[in-house]
Amino acid sequence: MFAKMRWTTTQACAAIALMALTSGLPATPAKAQVTAYKQAVAEVASQDDEVAAFYRQTNYAPLWTGEGPEFTARRAALMAALADVTVHGLPASRYDAAGLMAKMQAARTTRDLGMVEVALSLAFVHYAHDISSGILTPGKIDAGILREVPRRDGVDLLKGLATNAPTAYLASLAPHNPEYRELMKEKIRYERLIAAGGWGPTVPAKALKPGESGEAVVALRNRLIAMGYMERSVSRDYDAALEEGIRTFQHAHGLNEDGVAGPGTVEEINISADDRLKSIIVALERERWMNIPRGKRHILVNQTDFTAKIIDDGRVTFQTRSVIGMNQGDRRSPEFSDEMEHMIVNPSWHVPRSIIVKEYLPQLQANPNAARHLIITDSRGRRVDRETMDFTQFSTRNFPFDMRQAPGDANALGKVKFMFPNSNNIYLHDTPAKNLFAREVRAYSHGCIRLADPFDFAYALLSAQTDDPQGVFQAALRSGRETKIDLVEHVPVHLIYRTAQVDARGKAEFRRDVYGRDGKIWDALQRAGVALPSVQG
Template sequence: MKILYSLVAVVLLFAAVSCNKKADKKTEESKKASEKVVPELKITIDSSGISTFYQSYPKLVKFQNEVLALYKKNKSTQLWLDNRGVVEYANTLFNKYKGLDQEGLKANFPYNEKISPIFEHTAENKLSQKDTDLMITNLYFYYVQKVSGVDEKTTRSLEWLLPRKKVNYQVFSDSIYKKATISDDKKSKMFSQYYKLRDALHRYREIEKKGGWKTIETAEDFKSLKLGDSVATIGQIRERLYITGDLKENNKSNICDSTLIKGIRTYELHHGLTPKNIILPEHIAELNVPVSDRIKTIIANMERCRWIDPELEKGKEYIEVNIPEFKLYLIRNHEIAFVSPVVVGRAMNKTVIFSGMMNNIVFSPYWNVPPSIIKSEIKPGMAKNKNYLAQKNLEWNNGAVRQLPGKNNSLGLVKFLFPNSNNIYLHDTPSKSLFERENRAFSHGCVRVGKPRELAIELLKQDPSMTTERIDKAMHAGKESWYTLKKKIPVYIGYFTAWVDRDGNLNFYKDVYKRDESLIKLLTEE
């Protein structure tokens, strides 16, 4: 009996295995059959279909050439749809678009009511498959345009002449075609300051969500607060500084102690103010700027960062001047090698935002007086005083006027040349007291350097023959002499009213040329 049961068990086992094999075979055949039944989705999207699309959606026509080229490259077939519907790559794009607010931009696609139902399923997508694919493609180019910043024609109208980051639509087209990842997280894609300001934007928006900060109230006759003073205003200042991290803790005391003074000095350093040991009305005015305004300033400067070619900061040696900060930096091997205060052009004679290549240093320079100054200042002076030229150390030179070398020369004892059509250069000045002021917009447009001797020494370190003694002698020779740099040095003159420094501190500077408001208006009206 045991043998009989064993034989039955074996037969049943083989039968089960055989049945399973047959079932698996049938399942596999059924799967293959179903795969064969559903053909690959293929939607023809040719030039005539694209032309018809733009007749219906004219607000997107600026992308037509790029879209035509892209579909032609893809053999006039769809890019974003398959048998299962919208591909995951398209959903990633839409999420990036919806997240533009995190980049300080508005997500206002011209046909938002058409694009949203494709992804959000809150309403039925009434577009044809062809128009659905075309709408997503236009969303892609819209997104690219937004994250790349306003066009070069617009930035030029805003007097921004620094080298622009080029928008290569062909590269983006290839990205779609190859289904590459839509991401701006790789730091090399943008000017590094952009990412730092984006982090600051998120932090300040969190402050705004929590209610921002209250307006600090002072008495009508308020003049100053000093160490030891006790008044309710002190507690308000303490709370305000704590919110932005200028004070690490808030003991809620109404007494002005050393901790509070230290916090105010930190605040001053990060807002373009000269550190003092007292609290003045100017401090209260700065502290009372609403968080919403600070956010707008950050957004404006994020936009400026979009215009900067990230390749610029990869140079081994270059000079950068930030006009609102009134400072010059020499960057060498990605580190700050030298810093100097500067004086820039007044509002009527704005220093131009541009770049050049420094090639010469001129010691004991002549100053060739611009025709505008001859007309507005020198000729009226000569009319009143026949000895005007001699008293100002000026002379006629081939029909023009120039100032002789010397310590009283308007260019001081040295100038740094980077040829440009704006006739802008860096130079020394006899008016040293101007560098002690907070607002240093006083020049006719050129950039006056607070530490010109030190800058010359730093730039000429690479040349052993140009010792400090030789540089000093050339600066005081009373006779003009030129030195040609062995390697030209890029000079970038920019305009940033918000900037995160290398220690991670967010700094705000006065908008000396009133450029922020027009830029914010441009960004919010789009």
């Protein structure tokens, strides 16, 4: 099967050399041949609006099937690219390269030539879209993935191919950020690792701790050695070296670094290399969804990592722990990109309607004096008298009031919130619940992102526009009044979800699939034809 074949550019050129088609065409008058060719191109191209538009603009001139080295080079570059799609985690079966080869080899008439011309353009546009922006539609996988995929116009893609060196142009279509390149390298490394047998036996224990010894400890040590988290040794004891190896593993997987192989750590250690490879392939697809300029300075919130970072010129200049939405219903934090415009110091908390009707309305119906920390107002902003109001007359559909918590130490948003106005009403903010940041899995909010170090985050943002960021912020804070501080330059914000990421040394690190989204993506990729090397047909 062609899916198993690997073509070099030289081999592709040799195969496509059969397309000295025009020299073998019947001795039909030139005008009739041109007309038949154009009619075939127009007819077949009509199945795709963008491809059809390109050929109309070029008066149906050939891009692939003309005579000369530039046409041969384009054909060879496309076939070589299609033969290499699995390197990117894309399914070879999706592009039917064998079928394209067969069409080229079987072409005998001018009409055949026109049909081959369009088939190659359709294959190219299909490939170009997939390699540059992914093969899946994010919102169809999970309602919480609100990522807008940067799909490039097919006409522009074909024009780009016509005016550039084909091999270089095709290579330019995939994401060019360092993360994508390093993930591809790790994909290849994991495929080789799996072919060699993986990491060996799993640890036959639910938990182990320093001071223990025995076969389970040996299995734990051997697995960490195979993974590259400690030096080779033969001790049967859970000694200091093994404890340090556990800490190294825990650091690379976002776990509490206590050196103890507790249930959570053992569970992560026992995850197979095959499953880790799936996470890498999913991460490659996710990177294609985000094949956009991210901003010279930008904010990156990786939900699975429970962190928020400020990145300047590709370097992390600030990082803090975060809390994300609970793993239930509409409380899961969504994924999307926007721009941070301002921060509000001493914010009021305007309670979202979903929380009002789901959580507070039942409390008020049971006791009008419930949730006294919240001010209830009508549509004109007037305060509602709880003592005279019968809340039992209202339902989740007709409750007419708003609820607000005034600024203060107990405010649910803490002392500052960071705004990138969006239809999902998601933002970053402080919180009085500081104890949650010490937990390993931090999914407790109603969807917004809570920050462990919001003041330092504010100072880092304001440092781009003032020599005294701390003074500016603290002056607003001391006023006790709700104060808006605009960011002179808006900062792109990217709320992402990565269970596989690459560290500074180019080694893959992994995180738990908190919301199960990456599992859904892998299932969809499988349905599209993606498979691990060990199970490919």
